Amino acid sequence: MSSEKDAGGMGFLETRKRRLVTVYVPLLIFLFVLLFPFYWMAITSVKPDNELLSRDGNPFWVIKPTLMHFHKLLFQTAYPEWLWNTVLVSVVSTVASLAASVMAAYAIERLRFSGSKQVGLSIFLAYLVPPSILFIPLAAIVFQFGLFDTRWALILTYPTFLIPFCTWLLMGYFRSIPFELEECALIDGATRWQILVKIVLPLAVPGLISAGIFAFTLSWNEFIYALTFISSSEMKTVPVGVVTELVEGDVYHWGPLMAGALLGSLPVAFVYSFFVEHYVSGLTGSVKE
Amino acid sequence: MLEKLQNNRNALGLLFMLPAAVLLLLFLTYPLGLGTWLGFTDAKVGRDGVWIGLENYAFLVGDNVTQLALFNTLFYTTVASVLKFVLGLWLALLLNKNIRFKTFFRAVILLPYIVPTALSAIAFWWIFDSQFSIISWVLVKLGFIDRYIDFLGDPWNARLSTIFANVWRGVPFVAITLLAGLQTISPSFYEASAIDGATPWQQFRHVTLPLLTPIIAVVMTFSVLFTFTDFQLIYVLTRGGPLNATHLMATLSFQRAISGGALGEGAAISIAMVPFLLSAILFSYFGLQRRAWQQGGSDK
Numbered sequence: 001m002s003s004e005k006d007a008g009g010m011g012f013l014e015t016r017k018r019r020l021v022t023v024y025v026p027l028l029i030f031l032f033v034l035l036f037p038f039y040w041m042a043i044t045s046v047k048p049d050n051e052l053l054s055r056d057g058n059p060f061w062v063i064k065p066t067l068m069h070f071h072k073l074l075f076q077t078a079y080p081e082w083l084w085n086t087v088l089v090s091v092v093s094t095v096a097s098l099a100a101s102v103m104a105a106y107a108i109e110r111l112r113f114s115g116s117k118q119v120g121l122s123i124f125l126a127y128l129v130p131p132s133i134l135f136i137p138l139a140a141i142v143f144q145f146g147l148f149d150t151r152w153a154l155i156l157t158y159p160t161f162l163i164p165f166c167t168w169l170l171m172g173y174f175r176s177i178p179f180e181l182e183e184c185a186l187i188d189g190a191t192r193w194q195i196l197v198k199i200v201l202p203l204a205v206p207g208l209i210s211a212g213i214f215a216f217t218l219s220w221n222e223f224i225y226a227l228t229f230i231s232s233s234e235m236k237t238v239p240v241g242v243v244t245e246l247v248e249g250d251v252y253h254w255g256p257l258m259a260g261a262l263l264g265s266l267p268v269a270f271v272y273s274f275f276v277e278h279y280v281s282g283l284t285g286s287v288k289e
Numbered sequence: 290m291l292e293k294l295q296n297n298r299n300a301l302g303l304l305f306m307l308p309a310a311v312l313l314l315l316f317l318t319y320p321l322g323l324g325t326w327l328g329f330t331d332a333k334v335g336r337d338g339v340w341i342g343l344e345n346y347a348f349l350v351g352d353n354v355t356q357l358a359l360f361n362t363l364f365y366t367t368v369a370s371v372l373k374f375v376l377g378l379w380l381a382l383l384l385n386k387n388i389r390f391k392t393f394f395r396a397v398i399l400l401p402y403i404v405p406t407a408l409s410a411i412a413f414w415w416i417f418d419s420q421f422s423i424i425s426w427v428l429v430k431l432g433f434i435d436r437y438i439d440f441l442g443d444p445w446n447a448r449l450s451t452i453f454a455n456v457w458r459g460v461p462f463v464a465i466t467l468l469a470g471l472q473t474i475s476p477s478f479y480e481a482s483a484i485d486g487a488t489p490w491q492q493f494r495h496v497t498l499p500l501l502t503p504i505i506a507v508v509m510t511f512s513v514l515f516t517f518t519d520f521q522l523i524y525v526l527t528r529g530g531p532l533n534a535t536h537l538m539a540t541l542s543f544q545r546a547i548s549g550g551a552l553g554e555g556a557a558i559s560i561a562m563v564p565f566l567l568s569a570i571l572f573s574y575f576g577l578q579r580r581a582w583q584q585g586g587s588d589k
Contacts, residue, residue: 023383023386023388024388026379026383027380027383027384027388027394030376030380030383030398030460031394031397031398033457034397034398034400034401034457034460034461035397035400037401037409037412037413037416037457038400038404038409038412040412040415040416040423041412044415052421053421055421055426059423059426060423099308100308100309100312101309103305103306103307103308103309104305104306104308104309104310106305107301107302107305107306108302108306111298111301111302111305112298112302113298113299113301113302113303113306114298114299116302119306126313126317128514128570129317129321130514130515130517130518130566131518131520132518132519132520132539132542132543132559132562133321133324133518133539133559133560133562133563134317134320134321134324134559135543136324136327136542136546136547136552136555136556136559137319137320137321137323137324137327137556138316138320139546139547139552140323140327140332140552141315141316141319141320141323156312156316157316159312159313159316160312160313160316160317163309163312163313164313167309192301217403220405221403221404221405221406221407223405223406223407223520223521223524224520224521224539224543227524228543228547238405238408239405239406239407239408239521240407242407242408242411243407243411243524243525252418254415254418254421257411257415258411258412258415260408260411261408261409261411261412264405264408265404265405265408265409268403268404268405269400269403269404272399272400272403273396276392276395276396276399279399279403280395280399280465280469283399283462283465283466284465284466284469
C-alpha cells in the first residue's frame with residue numbers, strides 16, 4: 001500500500017500489476033460493454049429459429065449457423081431497395097452539402113464580405129437546431145412542395161444539418177491555409193474561383209474527407225425525417241425500413257431483424273474503418289474552436 | 290461587368306453563399322418560423338389551422354401526459370448526461386495513458402457512435418426482451434435472480450434501460466472528444482506537479498480538470514442538446530410506453546402531430562422544448578466557459 005502513495009502521477013513509475021488493475025481491466029470492461037451488442041447482433045443473425053427460442057444450451061454460441069435470415073431479408077422483403085435508397089440519399093445529400101459548404105466556408109473565412117462574422121455565427125447556431133423540433137413544420141413544407149414520399153424530401157432536408165456542420169468544420173481548415181498563397185495567386189491574375197479550386201481545395205483535402213465522412217455517416221444514420229416524410233415501403237431507408245416493416249404483429253422475427261440491423265451497420269462501419277483518423281478529426285474539430 | 294463582380298467582395302461573397310443560404314433559409318429558418326406559427330394554431334394534417342392564441346400551450350400545461358413527458362425528458366437528460374460525462378471522462382483518461390494498441394482501441398470504441406442508432410436500438414430491444422433477454426439469462430444462471438426481468442414493461446425499468454442504451458451510444462463521443470482535449474495538455478505540467486509532490490488525485494483536480502474545462506463545456510453542451518431532443522432510441526425501444534413512462538418531448542410531439550394528426554399541438558410541444566434547450570446551452574456554455582478565461586485561457 002505504501003508504494004501506492006509514492007507512485008506519484010508518472011506513468012512509468014507505476015508497477016505492472018497496478019497498471020493492469022487500474023488501466024487494462026476497466027478498459028476491457030468498457031470494450032466488452034461497448035462491443036457486446038454488435039456481437040449479439042451478429043450471432044443472432046446466424047442462429048436458426050429453434051436455437052433462438054430455446055432456453056437450453058449456451059446462447060452465446062451457435063451450433064448450426066444458417067444464412068436463412070439473410071436470405072429472407074434479401075429476397076422476401078424490400079431490404080435491397082431500402083439499401084439502395086439509403087446509399088443514394090446519403091451520397092447525393094453529402095456531395096451537395098459539401099459543395100455548398102466549401103463555397104460558404106470560403107466566402108465567410110476568406111472573402112470576408114461585410115457581415116461574414118454574423119453569418120459564421122448563425123451557421124454555428126444552425127448547427128445547434130435539433131431535427132426533432134424541425135420535423136413537424138418540415139413535414140408540412142415537404143407536403144406543400146409536393147415532395148412527400150419521394151427521395152427528394154430527404155435529399156433536400158438532410159443538408160439542414162449537414163451544411164452547418166461541414167461549413168463550420170471547413171472554416172477551421174481554411175483558416176489554417178496561409179493568406180500569402182492566395183495573395184500570390186491574386187497578383188498572378190487568378191480569379192477567386194481559380195484560387196478556391198486550384199489552391200485552397202487541394203490544401204484542404206483532409207478537411208474535405210473529414211467533413212464528407214462525417215456527413216455521410218450522419219445522413220446514413222438519419223431517422224426522424226425519413227420516418228416522417230416517407231410512407232411507401234419501397235422509398236424507405238434502412239433504419240426506418242427495419243424498424244417499421246420487419247416488425248410484424250406480436251411475433252418478433254429476431255433473426256431477420258438482427259440481420260437487417262447488421263447489414264445496415266456494416267457499410268457505414270466499413271467506410272469508417274478506412275477513414276478513422278479523418279472521422280476523429282472531424283468529430284473533435286466540430287466541438288473545438 | 291463580370292470583372293467587376295469578381296473584385297467585389299460583397300457581391301462575390303453573396304454568390305458563394307447562395308446555395309447554402311437558399312437551402313438553410315428554405316428548410317431551416319422557414320420551418321422554425323412555421324413551427325412557431327403552427328404552435329399557435331389548431332392545424333391538423335391536411336387542414337390549415339386558424340390562430341387560437343395560447344390555447345395549445347394552455348392545454349399542454351394541464352395535460353398529464355405532457356407533464357410526465359417533461360419530467361421524463363429532464364430525468365433522462367440529467368441522468369444520462371451525468372453518466373456519459375463521468376464514464377466518458379474515465380474512458381478518456383484510460384485511453385490517454387500509454388497503452389498498447391491505442392489507435393485500435395480508439396477506433397473500435399467509436400463504433401457505437403457511428404452505427405445507426407435505430408439499428409443498435411433494435412439490438413438493445415432484443416437484449417432487453419422480456420422472455421429471451423441475455424442479461425436475464427446470465428443473472429438467472431449465476432443465481433442472482435430467479436425470474437426474467439421485464440426490462441421494458443415496467444415504468445422504472447424501462448426508464449433505466451433506455452438511459453442505459455443512450456449512455457452506451459453517447460460515451461464514445463464524450464470519451465474521444467475529451468481524449469483530444471487531454472492530448473493537448475503538455476506533459477510538463479504533470480512533471481512539474483509530480484516534482485512538487487502532487488498525488489494523482491491532486492494532479493487530476495488541479496491540472497487536468499481546469500485545463501480541460503473549456504472542451505468539457507462544449508462537449509457537454511452538445512451531449513445535453515442531443516439527449517434532450519432524443520427521439521429514435523425511445524421510438525424504437527418503447528414508443529413511449531409503458532404507460533407513457535418513457536415518453537420524451539420529441540416522441541410525444543411525434544405521436545400527437547404525425548400519428549395523431551394534431552400538427553398544431555405537436556408543434557407547440559416542440560417549441561416548448563426551445564426554452565429548456567436555450568437555458569441548458571447558456572448554463573453549460575457560459576457557466577463553464579467563464580472559468581476558462583478567469584484562469585488566463587484565451588478569450589473567445
